[in-house]
Amino acid sequence: MDYKYKIEQLRRQDLLRTVRDRGCPAGRVINIDGRDLLNFSSNDYLGLASSPALIGAAKQALMDYGHGAGASRLLSGGTTVHALLEEKTAAFKGAEKAIMFNSGYAANTGAIPALTDDNSAIFSDALNHASIVDGCRLSAAKRYIYRHNDLDHLESLMKNSPCAHKLVITESVFSMDGDVADIYNLNLLCNKYNAALYIDDAHATGVIGQGRGALAHFNVTPNDNIIQMGTYSKALGSIGGFVAGSEAVIDYLFNTARSLIYSTALPAAAAAASLAAIEYVEAHSELPAELPAELPAELPAELPDLIVKLHKTIDNCRRMLRSKGFTVTLDNTPIIPIVFDSTAETLHISGRLLEMGVYAPAIRPPTVKQPRIRISISAFHEDEDIEHLVNALSEAIR
Structure with missing residues (x-):
């Protein structure tokens, strides 16, 4: 099998993937190729990966x-x-x-x-x-x-x-x-x-x-x-x-x-x-407003209630996206797809976001039938991060 030919086929179809490894812990900001980028590509919804x-x-x-x-x-x-x-x-x-x-x-x-x-x-x-x-x-x-x-x-x-x-x-x-x-x-x-x-x-x-x-x-x-x-x-x-x-x-x-x-x-x-x-x-599902007194000692007391914060951030992001004319589902989950007509357009938008300091890779076939930017919200995102994301998306699609 001619794998070089198949790779070239993928390239022509805008379907060739490349790996970009970060040089830092998972988190709100990640460093890729020497650049600090706001991370909207992670499934680390509660920000616990580096806790x-x-x-x-x-x-x-x-x-x-x-x-x-x-x-x-x-x-x-x-x-x-x-x-x-x-x-x-x-x-x-x-x-x-x-x-x-x-x-x-x-x-x-x-x-x-x-x-x-x-x-x-x-x-x-x-x-x-x-x-x-x-x-x-x-x-x-x-x-x-x-x-x-x-x-x-x-x-x-x-x-x-x-x-x-x-x-x-x-x-x-x-x-x-x-x-x-x-x-x-x-x-x-x-x-x-x-x-x-x-x-x-x-x-x-x-x-x-x-x-x-x-x-x-x-x-x-x-x-x-x-x-x-x-x-x-x-x-x-x-x-x-x-x-x-x-x-x-x-x-x-x-x-x-x-x-x-x-x-x-x-x-x-x-x-x-x-x-x-x-x-x-478990500790936070019982008392979502504050850390319970019996919380194990190894869990630092300065941690906020991440589940509550996550949903507040999700609500904020979905509301701001709708205000800018984006179509967003009503489901209150951290996964927000912004769907585009073509793979080439999705790659262009993702590249523009990268230029503006936002890491949100294009999701393409065969992973999905319709290409998209898959925004992943985490509890570690701040209000200014969401504002920057939404403004960057609006600018990228002009």
Whole structure:
């Protein structure tokens, strides 16, 4: 295969990607190629990735357990910190049990094929993340794609499927559009057709439902037919993925999920950082106005209530964008897509933003069908950052 020719094809189609690595911690301002830029490209929604709480927890675990895990989880790669994180994750999600994966991608590509077989039917939202798509492709199940957030179309597919075992899969907050799936009515529909509901909560955990995710947001009680997948790597500021559900589901995944069985475990330091992040979000979901007195000592008291601040910043950004004539959805999530007609136009806008000190890369096919600037809001953004972003976007599209 002529890869040089294929690279040139990508270049001509404005689809060639290049990597730009930062020379600093994740945060509000990042340094790329020697320039300080306002960062609107991160999934670090609560700004915890560089927080002293997570760094301190990781340092202590590094001293206690070393760096590399040395083996897969089913051999000797796990530690008591891994087990504690899984217990905390299950409680955080209201589930009986949880299992940790090396990434959200590994969770979806491991769990989905493991939970289905050739007697199953998978019903997947048309805009689900690539990791879900790949997990479905690895499954032996019959696959159905329903129109995005179209529950009538989903029901028609479920009604006509002869398969006894049905699994509906959706993101809760969609990663490229920022809209929210109707989890309440999806759950009712799954109950009606005796189907399991698999929720990818990656962009909802730490953000909606007082940080606990989509089920809490919609006031849906977890049950044996609901499987919650999520990540520690976005709002929780760490690394790794998880699946939470009934004890039977999680025990089965420990025995069958290939991406878990055949991967070296994440270091204990990563698990410790994730644990510190959940403890922070748990503390703030109970008393969102101030830090509670019983907050663990390793979490610095000067940290603001990040969840509340995040949503105030989201509201401010969406309001200012609308005032400038941008079309913005009503969903109160940190993901705000500004869609353009062509890839060339999107690249031009992204380049103009870069000139004005704003880092917001173009999102292009095949990641999305319609190119866009995907604005990601974080709790670390200040009002003047949002104002600069909106003014820069207005200037860039003139």
